[in-house]
Amino acid sequence: MAATDAAKTIDPHAWLAARSRWSVFEIAFWLATLLPFFLFPTYLTLASQVAIAALFALSVDLILGYAGIVTLGHAMFFGIGAYTAGILSARFGWNDPVSGLLIAGAFAGAIGFIASYLIVRVQHLALIMVTLGLGFLTYELANAMGWLTGGADGLRGVRTGEIFGFFRFDLWGYVGYSYALTVLFLAFLFSRRLVNSSFGLALRGVRENVRRMPAIGSEYRWHLRVIYTISAAMAGLAGAVLTQTTNTVGLNTLSFERSADVVVMLILGGTGRLYGAIVGAIIFMVARDQLAGINPQYWYFWIGLLLMVVVLFMPNGILGFLTRLAGRRD
Amino acid sequence: MLSNIAIVLFDGFAFGMLLFVLSVGLSVTLGLMNFINLAHGAFGMLGGYVTVLAMRQFGLPFLLALPAAFLAAALVSILVERTLFRRLYNAGELNQVLFTIGMVFVAAAAATWFFGTVQQPIVLPRWLRGSVEVFGLRLGVYRIFIIAMALAITAVLVFGLERTRLGAQIRAAVDNQRVARGLGLDVEKIFGITFALGSGLAGLGGALAIEIVGLDPSFGFHYLVYVLIVVSVGGLGSITGSFVGAALLGIGDVAGKYFVPEIGSFLIYLILVAILLVRPLGLFGRR
Numbered sequence: 001m002a003a004t005d006a007a008k009t010i011d012p013h014a015w016l017a018a019r020s021r022w023s024v025f026e027i028a029f030w031l032a033t034l035l036p037f038f039l040f041p042t043y044l045t046l047a048s049q050v051a052i053a054a055l056f057a058l059s060v061d062l063i064l065g066y067a068g069i070v071t072l073g074h075a076m077f078f079g080i081g082a083y084t085a086g087i088l089s090a091r092f093g094w095n096d097p098v099s100g101l102l103i104a105g106a107f108a109g110a111i112g113f114i115a116s117y118l119i120v121r122v123q124h125l126a127l128i129m130v131t132l133g134l135g136f137l138t139y140e141l142a143n144a145m146g147w148l149t150g151g152a153d154g155l156r157g158v159r160t161g162e163i164f165g166f167f168r169f170d171l172w173g174y175v176g177y178s179y180a181l182t183v184l185f186l187a188f189l190f191s192r193r194l195v196n197s198s199f200g201l202a203l204r205g206v207r208e209n210v211r212r213m214p215a216i217g218s219e220y221r222w223h224l225r226v227i228y229t230i231s232a233a234m235a236g237l238a239g240a241v242l243t244q245t246t247n248t249v250g251l252n253t254l255s256f257e258r259s260a261d262v263v264v265m266l267i268l269g270g271t272g273r274l275y276g277a278i279v280g281a282i283i284f285m286v287a288r289d290q291l292a293g294i295n296p297q298y299w300y301f302w303i304g305l306l307l308m309v310v311v312l313f314m315p316n317g318i319l320g321f322l323t324r325l326a327g328r329r330d
Numbered sequence: 331m332l333s334n335i336a337i338v339l340f341d342g343f344a345f346g347m348l349l350f351v352l353s354v355g356l357s358v359t360l361g362l363m364n365f366i367n368l369a370h371g372a373f374g375m376l377g378g379y380v381t382v383l384a385m386r387q388f389g390l391p392f393l394l395a396l397p398a399a400f401l402a403a404a405l406v407s408i409l410v411e412r413t414l415f416r417r418l419y420n421a422g423e424l425n426q427v428l429f430t431i432g433m434v435f436v437a438a439a440a441a442t443w444f445f446g447t448v449q450q451p452i453v454l455p456r457w458l459r460g461s462v463e464v465f466g467l468r469l470g471v472y473r474i475f476i477i478a479m480a481l482a483i484t485a486v487l488v489f490g491l492e493r494t495r496l497g498a499q500i501r502a503a504v505d506n507q508r509v510a511r512g513l514g515l516d517v518e519k520i521f522g523i524t525f526a527l528g529s530g531l532a533g534l535g536g537a538l539a540i541e542i543v544g545l546d547p548s549f550g551f552h553y554l555v556y557v558l559i560v561v562s563v564g565g566l567g568s569i570t571g572s573f574v575g576a577a578l579l580g581i582g583d584v585a586g587k588y589f590v591p592e593i594g595s596f597l598i599y600l601i602l603v604a605i606l607l608v609r610p611l612g613l614f615g616r617r
Contacts, residue, residue: 070423121607122610126562130603137599304435304438311432315425
């Protein structure tokens with residue numbers, strides 16, 4: 001009873017404000033993302049791959065971790081963003097990165113908005129199958145539309161101009177990593193604001209109990225559509241950054257493996273806590289880079305084992321596990 | 331042209347029956363426990379590799395290798411269910427999906443470790459090779475064999491489910507688990523048996539599939555998608571549903587690849603999404 005009394009006295013706005021205050025750990029974390037510039041300048045390409053994966057995982061965390069939409073096909077939006085940026089450059093000669101990025105994000109968001117009408121209709125296994133089906137559908141479509149996408153050979157002739165006409169993408173990846181990190185940070189700020197708002201609370205309500213939300217007058221389908229659209233746009237941004245930093249697009253941006261990998265990253269880090277997506281992406285990408293170098297065939301063995309261990313023993317992901325350990329010490 | 335259509339229908343139906351054997355177990359266990367077991371295809375792969383081993387290393391004839399595949403998959407599945415899966419029955423669908431996907435990854439890596447990534451062919455007995463002419467159509471003998479096997483399995487399943495004591499218990503548990511428990515049924519045990527039978531059938535399906543679609547470490551993944559389509563389109567816990575879903579998918583897949591090769595797979599996924607949007611519980615799903 002004491003807990004409910006206490007909850008009554010706390011003003012919800014004050015609670016949300018307290019949640020959105022920056023802690024020392026967060027500031028330290030973001031400062032640490034600058035370390036690759038000084039400590040591992042030879043790994044900047046990997047670092048920008050990590051930032052892109054983290055952005056993608058962040059987009060999935062918004063729908064999976066906060067709204068409870070289990071998806072196995074989110075690579076469709078990643079790929080749509082990647083192809084939009086690539087096609088703008090290769091077919092229309094539109095080489096300006098920032099506007100290309102925004103167009104790609106907006107286009108992926110628009111497709112996401114259309115898809116969201118399908119997504120909110122189904123739950124459980126049917127939901128997983130619809131996301132999976134839409135993902136495969138997009139893959140096959142891109143494969144069949146070879147005149148536009150380059151098909152299985154990938155899209156050739158993508159060139160990316162200078163950012164704001166000034167910063168040129170260099171061979172070592174200084175600009176590439178700065179660019180990817182900036183987009184990730186901005187998207188993170190946006191997501192952080194979003195989940196610590198009343199809208200974010202409503203989403204968590206949907207995740208916890210879909211049936212009760214209409215009972216308290218919450219338009220849950222609309223909420224789901226909005227967050228799905230935002231998430232799709234963010235995934236599109238991630239794909240576009242990948243295209244612009246590597247100057248190639250292939251069908252692998254749309255593949256089921258990418259959809260599965262991103263969920264794995266999220267689960268490793270921990271869902272519903274934003275940083276879980278980023279930490280998971282770091283662990284996954286760095287581990288893949290190291291392990292695949294030693295023994296590429298068995299990389300998935302370790303990932304599979306890690307997944308099983310995490311699900312059985314760390315239901316809240318590695319970050320959740322660490323939080324619990326830290327909590328015990330107090 | 332007409333004979334082409336007939337051949338495509340026949341090949342598609344044979345492929346569909348293969349998918350039916352692979353997926354019917356998952357449909358029943360999903361309906362029973364709501365446990366989303368994405369490792370179902372991995373049991374099929376296990377059955378396939380057991381067949382290859384039994385025929386090559388121990389010189390078993392094909393017809394004896396099939397029950398071996400069934401038994402091996404069923405035994406391993408009992409082991410896995412007892413030790414791992416039962417911890418996850420109340421863990422939420424995401425955790426189930428991820429855990430079992432993790433198992434597929436591990437199984438694929440293990441298969442690569444033991445057998446390499448190459449296709450594993452088997453040599454069929456002479457009487458299953460070649461084709462026969464029926465009403466002017468040349469039909470593959472092995473495909474006729476698969477259809478006959480699948481129809482026999484369907485008959486046994488339907489009879490077992492409708493007429494035996496265990497079948498009645500399974501139906502009761504699928505319909506309403508809590509009431510079944512209240513009547514004194516040991517739902518855990520029923521589930522264990524059903525799970526073993528279903529995985530065994532997957533193993534048998536994997537063994538039968540070698541000659542049609544080949545066997546390599548990606549089998550568990552590749553056929554997982556087909557199996558899930560059959561289960562979700564047919565509806566959970568329904569043998570009729572799985573049968574119809576598998577036949578539709580098999581015919582649609584073969585016909586699509588034959589008549590419109592560019593967009594064949596595209597059409598399959600389009601139909602999948604369309605069916606699920608109109609009937610989220612599948613064509614024959616009740617809950």
